Amino acid sequence: MDSTQTFQVFNRGPSPAARLVFFAVLSVLLMFVDARFRYLESTRSALSVLVSPIQRLATLPLTLMQQAGDFFVTQGSLLEEKKALQRQHGLDAVQLVQQHSLLQENLQLRNLLALQQRNQFTGQFAEIVYAERDVFRRKVLINKGSTANIQAGQVVMDDKGIVGQVTRVFPWLSEVTLITEKDHAVPVQVLRNGLRSVAFGAGDTSQLALRYMAVSTDIQNGDILVTSGIDGIYPPGIPVAKVEKIERDAAYPFARIACLPVGGVDKYRQLLVLSAVPKLPERPEAEPLPGKLKSKKSGVH
C-alpha cells in the first residue's frame, strides 16, 4: 500500500476538486466550440497523427484475414467468375459503343446550343478503415486524407450510386457522412418525370425520406431518384435512391415517402471519391427590394 499519509506534508499542487472544476469547464468549453463553430479541426487532425497508428493496429487482424481469404480462393470459382465477367464484358462492350456514339452526339448538340459543358468527373478509390463508434450516427472513415488531396465537400459514391459526402479531412483519413445520417440532404430528381425534391436521411434506419411533397404529387413506388445537380455539389444524374413506400393521408398536407438508397451505403469497403467540388457561377446579388420599397413608400406618404 502506498500514499497512506494523512497530513498534507508535501505540496501537490491544486486539490482534486479544483482540478475537476478546471478540466470540466475546459471540456464543456471545447464541446461548445466544437459543436457551434468547428474551430478545432486543425487540432483534431494534429492529434489524429497520435491516435491513428493505434486504430490501424486494431483493424490489422481483420484486414489480414480478408487478405488471406482473398489468397485462398479456389480455381473453380475463379474460372466461373472469369466466364461470368467475359459474358458481362461482351454485353457491356455493345453498350459502351452505343454510349460513345451518344456521347459524341450529345457533345455536338451541346456545342450547337452553346451550352456550358458539363464537367467530366474523375475519382479516386478509397477504402473504409472503420465505421463511426457511435451506433446512432452514420459516418465512416476512409483511408485517404489531405495528403491525397481530399477536400471537405467532395462526393463519395460506389458503382451503384451516391453513398455520402466528405465532411472532415485529416492527414491520412477523412470522415464521410453517409446520406442516411439524420437530416443530411441530397437534392434529387425523379428519373421518370423530372420532379425535383430533396432526400433527407432518416438517421435511425438506413432509409431516406422525401419531405414536403404534396399528397397529390406524381410519384410511384419503384421510382428512381437521381441527383439533380442544382446544389452545385452533387454532380447531376447519379442514382441516389429508389422509392419504397408512399403513404398518402389526406389528413396531412404532405405525403410520407420512404426511399432506400441505391448505393451500398452500409455494404462495401471500396468507395469512389469524386475528384473536385465543382464551381458554380456566383449567385447574383440579392436585390435590396424590401428596403427600397419601404423608402419609396415612406417618400409617397
Next chain:
Amino acid sequence: MPFLDHTQPEILRPVSTMFIVTSIVGALLLNSLPWEGLWLTMRPDFVAVVLLYWCTHKPLRVGVGMSWAIGILADVGDASLFGQHALSYTLLAFGGVVLNRRIRMFDLREQTTQVFVILLSTYAVYALVHWQVNGQVVWLYFLGCLTSTLLWVPMSALFQSMRQMRVDRE
C-alpha cells in the same frame, strides 16, 4: 478464489511508468477494435476501467489532468464531439482519486458496487451530451456501463497479479 478475498494488504512492487502507459495504450487499442452493432453497445469502455484502476491505486501518478488528456485522445479516435470523453474521464478520475482509500478498503467483489456508481456518472455524461446534441435520451448507452463494471473484477485481478509476479521473479 484466492484473489477475490485478499483482506491482508499485499506488498506490491512500485509500478513502472512503462506498465501504466502500455496498459492505457492497450485499452485504447481494445476500444478501437472494429466493434459493430449490438457488440458496440455492449462493449465495455476499457479505457475508463483502466484509468479508474490507476486513479484508485496510484492517485499520485494518474490523476484528473492525465485522464482529461487521454479523454481528448479518445475523442479524436472516436471522432466524437471534442471534450465529450475528456469530461467523462475527468469525472471518473475525480471519483477515483477522492474515493481511492475507501475503495481499496473493500475486497474486489465489494469494490464492484462502488465502481458501478463512478462509471454510471461517466456514462451519464455521454447520454447527456447525446441528449443535448440530438435531442433524445439514449438509454442503450447504459448497457456499456454494466459491462464496464463487470470488467472491473477480472481486470483488477489481472493487474494486481501482474504487479505481484514481478516480486516473485526476483
